[in-house]
Amino acid sequence: MLPYFPFGPQFNDKIGTRLLTDADPLIDIDDHYLAEVLLKRQLLTGQPGYYYQSQPGHETAQWDVVALVLQEAARRAPDAFTLQQQGDEWHWQNHRLNEACTFTVGKVDTLPQEPLDWVGRQVAEDLLVLSGEGVRLVAGQLCFGNGWCLDDKLGLPFWDIHAPINPIVESMMRAALVLMERIPLGRPVWRLNWSLKLSDQLDMTSRHTPALDRLLAERLPQLALDTIAQQLFVRIERQTLTRLQRSGAVLFGIHTYQNRLDRELAERPGAAQNLAAVLETAPPALLDYKGISPFLEPLLTGLKQEKTS
Numbered sequence: 001m002l003p004y005f006p007f008g009p010q011f012n013d014k015i016g017t018r019l020l021t022d023a024d025p026l027i028d029i030d031d032h033y034l035a036e037v038l039l040k041r042q043l044l045t046g047q048p049g050y051y052y053q054s055q056p057g058h059e060t061a062q063w064d065v066v067a068l069v070l071q072e073a074a075r076r077a078p079d080a081f082t083l084q085q086q087g088d089e090w091h092w093q094n095h096r097l098n099e100a101c102t103f104t105v106g107k108v109d110t111l112p113q114e115p116l117d118w119v120g121r122q123v124a125e126d127l128l129v130l131s132g133e134g135v136r137l138v139a140g141q142l143c144f145g146n147g148w149c150l151d152d153k154l155g156l157p158f159w160d161i162h163a164p165i166n167p168i169v170e171s172m173m174r175a176a177l178v179l180m181e182r183i184p185l186g187r188p189v190w191r192l193n194w195s196l197k198l199s200d201q202l203d204m205t206s207r208h209t210p211a212l213d214r215l216l217a218e219r220l221p222q223l224a225l226d227t228i229a230q231q232l233f234v235r236i237e238r239q240t241l242t243r244l245q246r247s248g249a250v251l252f253g254i255h256t257y258q259n260r261l262d263r264e265l266a267e268r269p270g271a272a273q274n275l276a277a278v279l280e281t282a283p284p285a286l287l288d289y290k291g292i293s294p295f296l297e298p299l300l301t302g303l304k305q306e307k308t309s
Ligand code: HEM
Pocket: 015, 017, 128, 130, 137, 147, 148, 153, 161, 162, 163, 164, 165, 169, 172, 173, 176, 179, 191, 193, 194, 195, 252, 290
């Protein structure tokens, strides 16, 4: 079952951020940890410049991310990780991967990759850094992007990153920009984003968009109301936003979770009804953007049948 199912009695047009607490950690080490980290590493080895990019001048922010992520991961999962700090000399042990690394904070050549690239290979989350005027995307490791990639967005300010979506949910995006500019130190937040997909592949970065579009065109005729929930996956992104200590940049972390829709509905009373209500009240342009409109009709009919059966 998914750890989050963000469907209430109607579509919510608010940014929906909440304070990050110990119950909802920055870094989530779940049962998929090993498979997801190994997949990230495979992607990064195959196409390093596609999945990781950074602009110069943000080294302090990168080290901020190393410190935050390692300390959080070791605190959350002491059976999986050990972190020893002696001044700037740090020793990291990843027991799940049976590897260790000793490095000097602030000295890039003591790590095998750039700091953000290295630390991103220790956790399942995608990690992105935004900074400065307009809150620009200045560095990121993005392996499980949903329909976007670093080539498309690196260097852009927050508002331009969201160009396709701003006119559809304008008040939400205006509030999000204010939040990005003002998020205080020591008060990290999180929010959820959702989509429905025909595939459960984690890497849905832009290079896969043509193949995913072809898959939709092929499968569309078979998406009948009685089987559609077996063919769709709920894809949830848990997004965190944290002001970084020394650099003042913002870390945007994304943990992607997914489950087949029929399995999710079977375990959650009222879920079919809520999902149907959200789909019925969401702006049609948003459903177009999310790629849901082509199968909306059989899905809604299927969900309504589900709730009466
Ligand atoms: C409170 C903060 C944020 C809010 C409310 C927000 C909201 C949204 C929404 C509503 C979408 C449309 C996707 C969907 O609903 O399925 C979206 C897409 C997207 N968001 Fe955000 N977002 C936030 C933070 C960020 C940050 C910090 C980044 C930094 C990289 C980011 C990057 C993107 C990208 C790349 C897309 C896809 C845009 C495209 O299709 O070209 N978002 N966001």
